[in-house]
Amino acid sequence: AQRVTQPEKLLSVFKGAPVELKCNYSYSGSPELFWYVQYSRQRLQLLLRHISRESIKGFTADLNKGETSFHLKKPFAQEEDSAMYYCALIWEKLTFGTGTRLTIIP
Amino acid sequence: KAGVTQTPRYLIKTRGQQVTLSCSPISGHRSVSWYQQTPGQGLQFLFEYFSETQRNKGNFPGRFSGRQFSNSRSEMNVSTLELGDSALYLCASSGDTPYEQYFGPGTRLTVT
Numbered sequence: 001a002q003r004v005t006q007p008e009k010l011l012s013v014f015k016g017a018p019v020e021l022k023c024n025y026s027y028s029g030s031p032e033l034f035w036y037v038q039y040s041r042q043r044l045q046l047l048l049r050h051i052s053r054e055s056i057k058g059f060t061a062d063l064n065k066g067e068t069s070f071h072l073k074k075p076f077a078q079e080e081d082s083a084m085y086y087c088a089l090i091w092e093k094l095t096f097g098t099g100t101r102l103t104i105i106p
Numbered sequence: 107k108a109g110v111t112q113t114p115r116y117l118i119k120t121r122g123q124q125v126t127l128s129c130s131p132i133s134g135h136r137s138v139s140w141y142q143q144t145p146g147q148g149l150q151f152l153f154e155y156f157s158e159t160q161r162n163k164g165n166f167p168g169r170f171s172g173r174q175f176s177n178s179r180s181e182m183n184v185s186t187l188e189l190g191d192s193a194l195y196l197c198a199s200s201g202d203t204p205y206e207q208y209f210g211p212g213t214r215l216t217v218t
Contacts, residue, residue, distance in 0.1 A: 034205055043210065044209040045209065046205075046207070093151050093154060093162040093164070094139070094151065094204075094205065094207060095151065096141075096148060096149040096150075099148050
């Protein structure tokens with residue numbers, strides 16, 4: 001069965017510092033992975049998907065099949081990045097990790 | 107387009123009662139998924155409906171059930187409520203791209 005692991009429940013980073021949110025997965029096939037984000041008082045929404053290989057709000061994520069990881073990165077954190085981030089994998093259904101709450105310290 | 111709507115937004119029930127939650131997807135979306143969100147477990151998939159048929163199911167007991175109507179609106183029912191059912195229940199709809207789910211605001215269920 002597929003599983004998504006986000007080892008950090010909480011992560012605090014200073015404004016301007018690099019951000020890395022970790023995500024590891026277990027899946028026997030070729031995974032499709034995504035990052036969803038939930039800002040304060042807003043709905044959960046899709047941030048990016050690995051297939052598109054695009055940068056959204058300065059965030060990127062590279063799929064590393066050897067390490068079965070899909071870490072989310074941003075070189076310079078901004079205060080508006082404070083949110084709850086969920087890594088997700090899809091195969092028949094969308095499976096979410098338990099989430100990481102990112103707090104950017106001004 | 108109007109977003110996903112869920113009713114009611116808040117609900118307080120007593121152990122042993124049953125509850126029905128409603129979700130209206132984005133117009134044109136035929137898939138509706140339900141999730142339970144708790145601080146300890148995060149987002150857990152309950153089930154997905156597509157064109158009135160349950161397409162996928164998570165690992166929840168039979169007390170949790172759902173259905174979808176011909177207009178794609180969906181309802182979720184929980185019978186014999188337990189304290190542990192207290193959670194935020196999220197509904198999400200998707201169109202042609204199943205991974206891009208549009209979430210509703212959720213229904214906060216408190217069981218006392």
